[in-house]
Amino acid sequence: MSAKSFLHSVRLDKGKCVGCTGCLKRCPTEAIRIRKGRATIIDELCVDCGECIRVCQQHAKIAVTDPLSSINRFKYKIALPAPTLYGQFKKLDDISGISRGLMRMGFNDVFDVSRGADIASRAIMEKLKSPTCPRPLISSACPSVIRLIQVRFPELLDNIVDVRSPMEIAATMARKEFCEKHGVRPEEVGCFFITPCASKATAIRRPLGHEKSSVDGAISIIEIYGLLSSQLRRGQMGLPEKEQDPSHVGTALGIGWARSGGESLAIEEDEALAVDGIENVSKVLEEIENDRLPDLKYFEGLACEGGCVGGPIVFENVYIARNRIRKLVVGLPKERISESVALDEVTGLGEDVFFDRPIEPIAAMKLDDDFSEALKKMDRIEEVRKMLPGLDCGSCGSPTCQALAEDIVRGYAKELDCLLLLKQRVSEMAKQMVEISELTRE
Ligand code: SF4
Ligand code: SF4
Structure with missing residues (x-):
């Protein structure tokens, strides 16, 4: 693999991951998401600390080194x-x-x-x-x-x-x-x-x-x-x-x-x-x-x-x-x-x-190149976050409610990935259906 395409040495063995969320909460930079039942790593955020290798009971996180x-x-x-x-x-x-x-x-x-x-x-x-x-x-x-x-x-x-x-x-x-x-x-x-x-x-x-x-x-x-x-x-x-x-x-x-x-x-x-x-x-x-x-x-x-x-x-x-x-x-x-x-x-x-060049910051997860668009997205993130329960339970596949709000605004997740919001919507729909059926009976 060329030096350019090689981003990280910590990788996921998809076949072994069961999507248990064990690693999600332990990642210090919130680089892990569970999507479609499996963990994924956001490259820009991962610092290769290896915490996820230590905690995964399925040995699904691996360190890629040379034989x-x-x-x-x-x-x-x-x-x-x-x-x-x-x-x-x-x-x-x-x-x-x-x-x-x-x-x-x-x-x-x-x-x-x-x-x-x-x-x-x-x-x-x-x-x-x-x-x-x-x-x-x-x-x-x-x-x-x-x-x-x-x-x-x-x-x-x-x-x-x-x-x-x-x-x-x-x-x-x-x-x-x-x-x-x-x-x-x-x-x-x-x-x-x-x-x-x-x-x-x-x-x-x-x-x-x-x-x-x-x-x-x-x-x-x-x-x-x-x-x-x-x-x-x-x-x-x-x-x-x-x-x-x-x-x-x-x-x-x-x-x-x-x-x-x-x-x-x-x-x-x-x-x-x-x-x-x-x-x-x-x-x-x-x-x-x-x-x-x-x-x-x-x-x-x-x-x-x-x-x-x-x-x-x-x-x-x-x-x-x-x-x-x-x-x-x-x-x-x-x-x-x-x-x-x-x-x-x-x-x-x-x-x-000694170093021969400065170490640059990593602009991880920039919201938008356009400043006014980025501001709008920040407002939207705040709106979505207020709708979420604030439990940081991780069952949506994002590590915190704040991270889910950001993922939703970036288009990587949906509001109904939150199980509590989903439950709320389902019970609202059930209530509406009962009301409709009562109205039609009258
Ligand atoms: S702890 Fe292991 S099995 Fe569980 S979601 Fe993370 S990588 Fe997958
Ligand atoms: S190596 Fe560390 S920073 Fe990278 S995904 Fe695993 S826990 Fe997160």
């Missing part, structure tokens, strides 16, 4: 494991076991994304020191939170820190270093992120803040979990190993980005606030928008509960994974990149660590 076989499109393959991957396995004493397992699965090299997180932390610390930077700065790590800001809080777009995500930084560095070391061309090298969420898969196809992603694909943790587990067992049986380059491994602080609060800790900012879960993030963004957090300098918002360890396409329970990561990093270095070394000296990436 492991897609790495074979490239002569050389580099795995970029999200730090969350390290929380998925029991008795993992050090992360080199994971790297060796990935190399046995067909990758030529492994570049730990927490190395990218270390670079991103340093770049954010520099931004925070600037007297002209907006307050609070908002983390750019979670693509779902950026999309949420595009859709619902466009006035906060300038607060998003213009530093690329650890995944992007890691991919750019990994490819550059691999090409230099082995004397190969960049187009021969494929970089694949091992992802805990669908949101990152979308961010690869529709990059945020830069034209083209350095990542060539996203393979879900859940897809590789079984194969990687068996590779880890083989490793314990003493089979020959390919070693990972130690310079490709991040610090304890970089790995800590996998859980909520890890980024704030890594950037060493006392006036930072870390919030997880898309609804909670949304509430705090509202507070920021209304200027109710004037002392806040940095906001780390992550769509998944617990942070990336709670992603919708991971294997392990969020709390278990979080605890494993906490234990795993005990023996790892915790030093930040020295402030006396220029960032470019560490990365060799120049401006590629």
Whole structure:
């Protein structure tokens, strides 16, 4: 599928959906409707948060990621494991076991994304020191939170820190270093992120803040979990190993980005606030928008509960994974990149660590291009909303009465989709029929 036509990584398996409305109420951006007995997703509103994947008992909502076989499109393959991957396995004493397992699965090299997180932390610390930077700065790590800001809080777009995500930084560095070391061309090298969420898969196809992603694909943790587990067992049986380059491994602080609060800790900012879960993030963004957090300098918002360890396409329970990561990093270095070394000296990436374009608002569900027509439609929405019962029951297939009123005026729904209005009309009609039959009898 071309990058242009690819809008989202969260999709519906129509054959499995029973139209139960379970997902309707949980969508943070009211992107879901039930029409003709099945769920549909409004593309402009969806932020790929994966809430609907978690709640659907029928497994009708799916995350579209790349199969492991897609790495074979490239002569050389580099795995970029999200730090969350390290929380998925029991008795993992050090992360080199994971790297060796990935190399046995067909990758030529492994570049730990927490190395990218270390670079991103340093770049954010520099931004925070600037007297002209907006307050609070908002983390750019979670693509779902950026999309949420595009859709619902466009006035906060300038607060998003213009530093690329650890995944992007890691991919750019990994490819550059691999090409230099082995004397190969960049187009021969494929970089694949091992992802805990669908949101990152979308961010690869529709990059945020830069034209083209350095990542060539996203393979879900859940897809590789079984194969990687068996590779880890083989490793314990003493089979020959390919070693990972130690310079490709991040610090304890970089790995800590996998859980909520890890980024704030890594950037060493006392006036930072870390919030997880898309609804909670949304509430705090509202507070920021209304200027109710004037002392806040940095906001780390992550769509998944617990942070990336709670992603919708991971294997392990969020709390278990979080605890494993906490234990795993005990023996790892915790030093930040020295402030006396220029960032470019560490990365060799120049401006590629930063955004090269602004993030634009998404004009979701514009009522009309013509301003006076839009005003008329707004009045009509208000009229329709007053007719509706205000119960927000969802049985009409829209998440709230307000959303149904908007859907009716846009022509996507009918007044009688509201079951209470329907019941009212039916009883009025029945009454009229009784009156008519009495009149005709007289
Ligand atoms: S939760 Fe949503 S996607 Fe799943 S069966 Fe119910 S309506 Fe369909
Ligand atoms: S992924 Fe999130 S935003 Fe998109 S439809 Fe599902 S719940 Fe709504």
